[in-house]
Amino acid sequence: MSTSSSVLDSFNIQTSHDLTWNVLPLLHQVKHAMDNLLENNTNEIIDLRSIPLAPGEEDNLLKILGQGEVKAQLNALGPSEIIETQYNGVWLITHYNDENEIVSRHIEVTYMPEILLSQMQDIRSSSQRLSEKLSESQTDNSTDNGQNEKH
Amino acid sequence: MTNNKNLKDRTLGEAMQDHGISRRSFLKFCAATASMMALPPSMIPAIARALETAKKPSVIWLSFQECTGCTESLTRSHNATLENLIFDSISLDYHHTLQAASGEAAEEAREEAMQENWGEYLLVVDGSIPTKDMGYSTIAGMSNLDMFLQTAAGAAAIISVGTCAAFGGIPHAHPNPTGAYSVYDIIKMYGNASLDGISSASISNTSGGSVADKPIITVPGCPPIPVVITGVLTHYLTFGTIPELDHLGRPKAFYGQSIHDRCYRRPFYDKGLFAETFDDEGAKKGWCLYKLGCKGPTTYNACATTKWNNGTSFPIESGHPCLGCSEPDFWDGGGFYKALSVPTIDIPSTVVYAAAGGAAAGVALGALNKNKKSNAIRQHTKTTIDDLEKE
Numbered sequence: 001m002s003t004s005s006s007v008l009d010s011f012n013i014q015t016s017h018d019l020t021w022n023v024l025p026l027l028h029q030v031k032h033a034m035d036n037l038l039e040n041n042t043n044e045i046i047d048l049r050s051i052p053l054a055p056g057e058e059d060n061l062l063k064i065l066g067q068g069e070v071k072a073q074l075n076a077l078g079p080s081e082i083i084e085t086q087y088n089g090v091w092l093i094t095h096y097n098d099e100n101e102i103v104s105r106h107i108e109v110t111y112m113p114e115i116l117l118s119q120m121q122d123i124r125s126s127s128q129r130l131s132e133k134l135s136e137s138q139t140d141n142s143t144d145n146g147q148n149e150k151h
Numbered sequence: 152m153t154n155n156k157n158l159k160d161r162t163l164g165e166a167m168q169d170h171g172i173s174r175r176s177f178l179k180f181c182a183a184t185a186s187m188m189a190l191p192p193s194m195i196p197a198i199a200r201a202l203e204t205a206k207k208p209s210v211i212w213l214s215f216q217e218c219t220g221c222t223e224s225l226t227r228s229h230n231a232t233l234e235n236l237i238f239d240s241i242s243l244d245y246h247h248t249l250q251a252a253s254g255e256a257a258e259e260a261r262e263e264a265m266q267e268n269w270g271e272y273l274l275v276v277d278g279s280i281p282t283k284d285m286g287y288s289t290i291a292g293m294s295n296l297d298m299f300l301q302t303a304a305g306a307a308a309i310i311s312v313g314t315c316a317a318f319g320g321i322p323h324a325h326p327n328p329t330g331a332y333s334v335y336d337i338i339k340m341y342g343n344a345s346l347d348g349i350s351s352a353s354i355s356n357t358s359g360g361s362v363a364d365k366p367i368i369t370v371p372g373c374p375p376i377p378v379v380i381t382g383v384l385t386h387y388l389t390f391g392t393i394p395e396l397d398h399l400g401r402p403k404a405f406y407g408q409s410i411h412d413r414c415y416r417r418p419f420y421d422k423g424l425f426a427e428t429f430d431d432e433g434a435k436k437g438w439c440l441y442k443l444g445c446k447g448p449t450t451y452n453a454c455a456t457t458k459w460n461n462g463t464s465f466p467i468e469s470g471h472p473c474l475g476c477s478e479p480d481f482w483d484g485g486g487f488y489k490a491l492s493v494p495t496i497d498i499p500s501t502v503v504y505a506a507a508g509g510a511a512a513g514v515a516l517g518a519l520n521k522n523k524k525s526n527a528i529r530q531h532t533k534t535t536i537d538d539l540e541k542e
Contacts, residue, residue, distance in 0.1 A: 045192030047185070052455050054415040055468065076176035095179050102462060104186040115182070119174035 164203030217278030283330030410447035446475030
């Protein structure tokens, strides 16, 4: 979704400084969400697709939030990028499809985004897979032992 | 397009598990779905719960007098994975552009889907329906009107996709040579008509089918934004109900606000800064396109936030006024490059009065615009080369 400045220049498209000024209210919303997380343990998610942002405005916002200590890559139905911004507890989550196009972009104010946590259902099926693997290997071992005994 | 009952009975959650899709992927899908449906992110857990247990609804898609742009919009949309998942989570039993079957086999698929899912299937219609001469548009020898009435009788709800199905669109434009009407108008005109003459012998389970009281969801646009089409399908899939609609039957989640209200150029309108021609200083500085005929103030759609072409931009962002394609009779609306009502009104003062005295002035401006639009429709004003050159 980011548009390079050269493209903006060549089409003479004005960038956000002169337009809707949505960056500042959004940053205030993030600040309130951080206070709310600390005081009431409440998470907040802001959907950047639901806000009318002028060309370049989203880039400005992302630049101000910057990148902090954590950057995680997820591979599930296309890649996803989960970044903790330089403001701890403020995460930027970008989901892409298989063609690397953005399908959603959220700012999540939380201790840990839920999508990073291992999910109970996945752990259950993984446990099952591992158990099958172990019983397979046990069967292989006993077959091998039986053959050795014959020899 | 399978009619396998076992597959249909599986929930979406089960189908995803069978495909090896992890719970984490599912959560990602739900986050993207909430964003697509313009629902608050706090709804993501509710969407996840509902989708996990949702069953595949049967969908019959009928195309009448149309250009196939609506289907193109949907199938060429950028959220390939997301749209695929939604397509995977419905049972698209009949769509004559997409289905492999043709001729009698295709019609049998439609009748079989109707028979099996009578009263429960979703009917999606794109294109307007001609009434002047039944030979204008037929499918398998059946007039569009007969096929629509027959299929609508057993539908749980009807989704009119595109401006042609929603409001008549270009086929309905003056002088409307084929007597084309929208789905809503057809239901009003023929909803109580007897279906005896058009019922097929192979569809026996057709009791209680009344067309007149079917819920209709209109998804206008020429074409509609693809995620709006899938958003409506997903809403039905998620909640089993139709979304909240406005007075024209449009889902408020997508059509609740005007292009003007959500336009990033709105601050220029408020300041009275307008482009007067396509190459003047105002146009170069990205000022408001109201005086160049922008129909944003009277057009309700999600273009300004959802955008087009991989979320790149929308017409106003590319420097062109909104044509108002998701509004009734937009084709006869008085010329794409004719301003709604600006030249005689001092916009900045109007806005100041609106701010000071509630929305009265804004409402008055809106009424003036609507009035001008209806006059234009009555007089069938045409766009001239002068409008285009804007000299």
